[in-house]
Amino acid sequence: MGSEVWAVIAPNLLLLVVSLLVFAAAIYAVFLIGARASIERQEWLRYVVFLGPAGLLLLVGLIYPAIRTIILSFMDKQGDDFVGFQNYIWAFTMPDIQIVLRNTIVWVILTPILSTIIGLAIAYMTDRMKRGAWVKSLIFMPMAISFVGASVIWRFMYSYEPDPNRPEIGLLSAIWRGLGLEGRNWLLEPPLNTVLLIIVLVWIQTGFAMVILGAAMKNIPDDVVEAAMLDGASNWRRFSRVTLPMIRSTVVVVLTTITIATLKVFDIVRTMTGGNFQTNVVANEMYSQAFRQLNYGQGSALAVILFLAVVPIIWYNLRQLRIERTER
């Protein structure tokens, strides 16, 4: 490894260490001053110290930018002139962007449903399974892998060899060829490619659904389950009549959490296909508009559309929770 690498790392390391020390020293100093201040002074000082930093960061770094983005979404490319709803009209009428919206809807429907169904099934099957822990661990593992890492893993799975005389190195293509079928360049064929990309996110999110739903199942009292068995209920009936109704609210939470996560994912599309071959989604198009084409108006409009898509889901979630509280 060349000395150039160390020439870059050394000052970076210095910045890292100094920053951490400054941060620690600042906090230590503030506590020292705070604890020694007079009682009257502490009355207001404690708000400044404990609430001040987080409050200021959220105000300047989240609330102000969010409002500014909403304003920008009504402005032109550079954000100088007011253009009314033009960016939104663009988003809903341009054929290219309509494909993007359509794909996003497909993602948002398929990902939560598939992840939740598979997660629910595995959670139910491993609920009282002996040594089920490692099974769950393996299914949960993709949660720790980045979307970029997952995309590399799956690109390798989908890899395609055009020359029939050379062996396939992608597992999917190899199985396909093993079945005697003609090779396909998976990621180039819409609408199949979008489904193949969705599988990557389902692979990641299933473990999440399984863990949350599994924990909810553990909370069902034993006697309820035993009573159902005493009645001679079959496995399926017990699941649909006892287990599922009792964890319904958790199922809703899991579905909505995955839906929101799905709306925001852009890494998978960006890494797997770059949004080409009709696989683009809103989150990725927002990135290309704002950061590739430096079109702040249209990029901002897409970000606002993402935000507006999230609001009713959260609203529904909160309402569900409130209904449940009053039922209890």
Next chain:
Amino acid sequence: MTAVSSVGLSEPQKKKAKDIFSSPVASAIAIVVAILWTIPTFGLLVSSIRPERDINTSGWWTFFANPSFSLENYERVLFVGSTINPPLFQYFFNSLAVTIPAVIFPITLATFAAYALAWFEFKGRDFLFFTIFALQIIPLQLALVPLLQLFARGLVVGGVTIIPDLGISGTYIPIWIAHTIFGLPLAIFLLHNFLRQIPRELIEAGRVDGANWFSLFTRIVLPLSIPAIASFLIFQFLWVWNDLLVGLTFGAGSKEVAPMTVRLAEMVGTRGSGWETLTAGAFVSIIVPLIVFFALQRYFVRGLLAGSVKG
């Protein structure tokens, strides 16, 4: 559901009940799914330790019939750079340098805020807490462009400079601050819920003993909140380490501060990178979170449960 509670089952019946649950068919399906879920990652790992020629001319599964082993891919991707791109080792360091402060800063500030929101009594406290809770729904994308401009040009309103251009673009600092801001709402929410559960008597006893709000925090609140902090720590670690969007945008396109995810995504896009570098590179980037995940899975699950049972 109360109508069916408390039914006695005899011991043999209970045993039978257990048998149905742990039916071999269900277990077999679960095991098959677990294997299916692991194959893609396993294939990547196997490929990464094969010689370049073998990776590109035969499927990774042939490794078992025809084992050939080499660490050359790792050596090359980690330590050998090109004229344009530094070796992955530099990005690995960047990932660490980005992640450590981007985990410590938000957790510290969130614990402070959660303490104030849980135990200070002031007007508008509930409103403030609800506002922070609601901020969780703001997608990162909604704050991205203006926040970036803030770092690049400072904040000027009506000709008055409120925040000057600090000249920190192209260093780690914008990435740290961005991660801190985006991590705060969830962190404050989770830690607040936890800190509320500290018995009131404990806080009041501390007050009577003459502890002020500052020493109360260091002596009583902080030691008690270590488990909650640990849960969130893993959360934030995985989030920051695996993040692409913040690294890509707030890193100002600088190779000197870009984390590994950015480089990996770039490698996928370039024609020059074959599977030998991609598989090894991907494995280097996922190994750290995998170790953290398997070592601290219990805390991670606890955090996940606390986070998704909102309300």
